[in-house]
Amino acid sequence: MERRLPAADEAGGRRTKRGKVELRRIEDRTSRQVRFSKRRSGMFKKAYELSVLCDAEIALVVFSPAGRLYEFASSTSSIDKIFGRYWDLMHTTIDLNIEARDYRVDCNIQLRQKEHSVLDDPVPKINHITQCVLESNVNELNIAELRGLEEAMTNALTVVKNKLMMKVAGVLPQSEKKSCWISEPDQE
Amino acid sequence: MERRLPAADEAGGRRTKRGKVELRRIEDRTSRQVRFSKRRSGMFKKAYELSVLCDAEIALVVFSPAGRLYEFASSTSSIDKIFGRYWDLMHTTIDLNIEARDYRVDCNIQLRQKEHSVLDDPVPKINHITQCVLESNVNELNIAELRGLEEAMTNALTVVKNKLMMKVAGVLPQSEKKSCWISEPDQE
DNA sequence: GGCTATCAATAACT
DNA sequence: AGTTATTGATAGCC
Numbered sequence: 001m002e003r004r005l006p007a008a009d010e011a012g013g014r015r016t017k018r019g020k021v022e023l024r025r026i027e028d029r030t031s032r033q034v035r036f037s038k039r040r041s042g043m044f045k046k047a048y049e050l051s052v053l054c055d056a057e058i059a060l061v062v063f064s065p066a067g068r069l070y071e072f073a074s075s076t077s078s079i080d081k082i083f084g085r086y087w088d089l090m091h092t093t094i095d096l097n098i099e100a101r102d103y104r105v106d107c108n109i110q111l112r113q114k115e116h117s118v119l120d121d122p123v124p125k126i127n128h129i130t131q132c133v134l135e136s137n138v139n140e141l142n143i144a145e146l147r148g149l150e151e152a153m154t155n156a157l158t159v160v161k162n163k164l165m166m167k168v169a170g171v172l173p174q175s176e177k178k179s180c181w182i183s184e185p186d187q188e
Numbered sequence: 189m190e191r192r193l194p195a196a197d198e199a200g201g202r203r204t205k206r207g208k209v210e211l212r213r214i215e216d217r218t219s220r221q222v223r224f225s226k227r228r229s230g231m232f233k234k235a236y237e238l239s240v241l242c243d244a245e246i247a248l249v250v251f252s253p254a255g256r257l258y259e260f261a262s263s264t265s266s267i268d269k270i271f272g273r274y275w276d277l278m279h280t281t282i283d284l285n286i287e288a289r290d291y292r293v294d295c296n297i298q299l300r301q302k303e304h305s306v307l308d309d310p311v312p313k314i315n316h317i318t319q320c321v322l323e324s325n326v327n328e329l330n331i332a333e334l335r336g337l338e339e340a341m342t343n344a345l346t347v348v349k350n351k352l353m354m355k356v357a358g359v360l361p362q363s364e365k366k367s368c369w370i371s372e373p374d375q376e
Numbered sequence: 377g378g379c380t381a382t383c384a385a386t387a388a389c390t
Numbered sequence: 391a392g393t394t395a396t397t398g399a400t401a402g403c404c
Contacts, residue, residue, distance in 0.1 A: 018388050018396050025243050035387080036242035042385055043234045046399095047248075050231055053214050054224035055253045061274045062238075063245040069277055083271050086249045089257055146352040153345045160341060164334040208383060209401070223401080230399055234385095 036064055047072050057082050224252055235260050245270050 026032040040062060051058045051074035059082035060072040073079045214220040228250060239246045239262035247270035248260040261267045 018386090018394090020397060021241070021387070023237060023240055026241050031387095032242050036238070036244060038386060039234070039238045039242065040244075043231065043238055045385090046227070046231045046234055049211060050224070050227045050250070052211055053209070054220050054227065055213050056224060056228075057251040059247075059249045060235075061247045061270055063270070063273065065243045069274065071274070079271075079274065082249055082251070083267075085251065086257065086259070086267065143352065143355050146348060146355060150345065150348050150352055153341060153348060157338065157341045157345060160334060160338050164331065164338055167331050167334060219401095226400060233399090 032065070040064075040070060044070070044072050047074075051075065057085070059083055059086075220253070228252075228258060232258070232260050235262075239263065245273070247271055247274075 026035055043062075044060065047058050047060050050056055056074065057077050058072065058074045059077070059079045061079065062070040064070070071079055073082060214223055231250075232248065235246050235248050238244055244262065245265050246260065246262045247265070247267045249267065250258040252258070259267055261270060
C-alpha cells in the first residue's frame with residue numbers, strides 16, 4: 001500500500017492521465033454506473049461519519065438514473081422523521097416572540113418527538129394537502145381512487161370533529177402551548 | 189502546493205498526529221463545530237458531483253446539532269419532489285403484473301411529474317394522515333388547531349366529493365390507468 | 377478563512 | 391471485483 005513514485009515511462013504520455021475528472025455528466029453508461037456505485041458508497045460513508053462525529057441529523061435520498069433507491073438516515077432518526085422536521089420548518093409559520101434572524105431556526109428541536117412519525121402534527125400537512133386537493137390534482141384520480149380518498153377523509157374528519165367536541169366540552173385536556181427552544185448562537 | 193516529505197522531527201512524536209480520526213462523537217464543542225462546517229461542505233460537494241456526473245436525483249437534509257438546517261437537492265428537482273418520490277415508493281402498494289424483485293423498483297420514474305409537488309398524488313398520503321388522525325395525534329392539538337384542521341379537511345372533502353360526482357356523472361373524463369416503467373436491469 | 381501534511385476517495389487499469 | 395497512481399478532503403494550525 002505504500003506510495004510509489006510515478007513510473008518513469010509515464011513521461012511518454014501514452015497512458016491516459018488518472019484522477020481528475022471534469023464535472024459533467026458521464027456519457028458512457030458503464031462508466032457512469034461504476035462511478036455511481038463507487039461515489040455513492042463514498043458519499044454514504046461521509047454522511048455516516050458526519051452524523052457520528054458531529055452529532056448531526058442527516059437524511060439522504062438518492063435515486064440512481066435507473067430509478068433505484070438508496071437511502072441513509074442518521075442512526076437516531078429515520079428519513080421520515082428528518083424530512084418531517086424539514087417539512088415543519090419550511091411550511092409552518094413560526095410565530096415567536098423572538099426577532100427574526102437571517103437564518104432559519106428550527107423550533108422543533110426540543111419538541112420531544114421521540115415517538116412521533118413524520119405526520120404527527122397534521123395541521124400544516126393537512127393544510128397543504130387541502131390546498132393540493134383544492135387545486136387540480138384530484139382531477140388525475142380515477143373514481144376508485146376518489147372514493148378511497150373520500151372515505152379516508154371522511155373518517156379522519158369524523159375523528160377530528162369528535163376530538164374537537166370533546167375538547168370544547170372539556171372532556172379532553174387542553175394541549176399546552178408548544179414551547180420553543182433556541183439553540184446557542186453557534187456559528188457553523 | 190507540492191508535496192513535502194514528512195518532517196524529520198516528526199519522529200519525536202511531539203506533534204499531534206494529523207489526519208486520521210476515530211469515528212466517534214467529537215466532544216469538544218468548538219472542534220465539533222469546525223469539523224461540522226468543513227465536512228458538511230465536503231459532503232455537499234460530493235452530493236453535487238454525484239448528481240452531475242451520474243445524473244442521479246439526490247436530496248440531502250442536514251440538521252446541525254444546534255438545529256440549523258442545511259439542504260441540497262440535485263438541480264432538476266427539489267427536496268419535496270425527491271422526498272415525494274421516496275414517499276410514494278415506500279408507502280404506495282405497487283400492484284404490477286411483474287414479478288417482485290429483491291430490490292425496490294421505482295415505478296414513478298416515468299410518471300411525468302414535471303409540474304407536480306410532493307403531495308400531488310394525495311391518496312397514499314391522505315391515507316397515512318388519516319391513520320395518524322385516527323390514532324392519537326389529534327389529542328395533541330388545541331382547540332384552535334382542531335378547528336383549523338376541521339375546516340381544511342371539510343373543504344378538501346367537499347372538493348373530493350364534487351370531483352367524484354362529476355366523474356361518476358361523466359362530466360370529467362376518467363383518468364387513464366397509470367403505466368409503469370421498469371428501468372433496465374442495471375447493476376449498481 | 378487560509379495553509380500544509382496527511383489521510384481518504386477514486387479513476388484508470390486489470 | 392481488486393490494485394495503484396493520483397486527486398481530493400481534511401485535521402491541526404494560525
